[in-house]
Amino acid sequence: xxxxxxxxxxxxxxxxxxxxxxxxxxxxxxxxxxxxxxxxxxxxxxxxxxxxxxxxxxxxxxxxxxxxxxxxxxxxxxxxxxxxxxxxxxxxxxxxxxxxxxxxxxxx
Amino acid sequence: xxxxxxxxxxxxxxxxxxxxxxxxxxxxxxxxxxxxxxxxxxxxxxxxxxxxxxxxxxxxxxxxxxxxxxxxxxxxxxxxxxxxxxxxxxxxxxxxxxxxxxxxxxxx
DNA sequence: TATACATTTCGTAAGTTTACGAACAAATAA
DNA sequence: TTATTTGTTCGTAAACTTACGAAATGTATA
Numbered sequence: 001x002x003x004x005x006x007x008x009x010x011x012x013x014x015x016x017x018x019x020x021x022x023x024x025x026x027x028x029x030x031x032x033x034x035x036x037x038x039x040x041x042x043x044x045x046x047x048x049x050x051x052x053x054x055x056x057x058x059x060x061x062x063x064x065x066x067x068x069x070x071x072x073x074x075x076x077x078x079x080x081x082x083x084x085x086x087x088x089x090x091x092x093x094x095x096x097x098x099x100x101x102x103x104x105x106x107x108x
Numbered sequence: 109x110x111x112x113x114x115x116x117x118x119x120x121x122x123x124x125x126x127x128x129x130x131x132x133x134x135x136x137x138x139x140x141x142x143x144x145x146x147x148x149x150x151x152x153x154x155x156x157x158x159x160x161x162x163x164x165x166x167x168x169x170x171x172x173x174x175x176x177x178x179x180x181x182x183x184x185x186x187x188x189x190x191x192x193x194x195x196x197x198x199x200x201x202x203x204x205x206x207x208x209x210x211x212x213x214x215x216x
Numbered sequence: 217t218a219t220a221c222a223t224t225t226c227g228t229a230a231g232t233t234t235a236c237g238a239a240c241a242a243a244t245a246a
Numbered sequence: 247t248t249a250t251t252t253g254t255t256c257g258t259a260a261a262c263t264t265a266c267g268a269a270a271t272g273t274a275t276a
Contacts, residue, residue, distance in 0.1 A: 007133075012137060012140075013133050015136050016130060016133045016135075016136050017129075017276060019127045019129075019130035020127075020129040020131035020132075021127075021129075022123065022124060022127035023124050023127040024128075024233090025114075025123075025232085026234090028120045028123050028124050029116065029120060031220085032120075035210065035213065036209050037207055037209070037215075040215065041252090042252075042253060042254095043251095046253090051234090051235075052235070052236055053213075053254085054235085054236065054237075054238095054253090054254075054255080054256090055234070055235055055236070057253065057255080058233090060266095061254095062233090064161075066131045070174075073253085073254095074243090075242045075243050075244095075253080076241090076242065076243055076244080076250095076251055076253065077243095077253080078253060079215075081215035082213060082215075082251085084210075087206065090206070091203075091206035094202050095199070095202070095203060097139075097140075097204075098198065098199035099199075100140065100144070101145070102192070102195065105143065105145065105190060106145075107145075107187075107190075132264085134264090150222070150223060151223085154223090156220095159264090159266090160265070160266055160267075161224085162225080162226090162266065162267075162268095163264070163266070165224055165225080166224095166225095166263090166264075167264090169224090181223085181224095181272095182273075183222075183223075183274090184221050184222035184272070184273060185221090185273095186222080186224085203233085
């Protein structure tokens, strides 16, 4: 029973994990559509986005694995929503990151 | 002379571009070190980070291409800094993204 | 001129991502 | 029961990422 120790802090790893989920314009679109609640079902998203259904499922899985969304399966339909808790966490971490000590920044 | 029209807005593409630059813990570390100004030279970063010099150069190039940092080459040394303008742009875009219409969010 | 130093570029290997269509699954309708 | 609808999973190809060491670069110094 060993615990793998990383060379990076938990925060650093979390930030990069969330950033990775945002690192694709299809996924940004998905999150915008969900956040605006103009859509919730896979099919609604599919109608708006220029990718095949199978590709969309892959992107949804990436977002789900990152914790930014959650899905409720009621075959044959699947409804997706933002995961508000992690959404807030990601927001806080990223804002904190961008705020860090940059106020007094001066490159000599 | 043709202009390639994307299926995504400029903002969506910019957000994913910046997010992509943040999507790796080595690069998060680099940005933290630069933002904290504990280091500015490649060599200083190299001493702190668990990757080979050539790998570090690659990561620095990714950050530079994304516009988040800038480098000043004075061989044999190279000094890196945060690009404050784009740092602010990235911050603003991400804050805007995470704030979008999520306040009244309710999944029915 | 030759040597040393700090960093980048090159070559390459292993792994990951993104995309698609085909096949599959699960509930419902005909 | 068979067909239809809605999504997911599988197989696969092309492109991209991350990593390393070796070689190259460009200035300063011996």
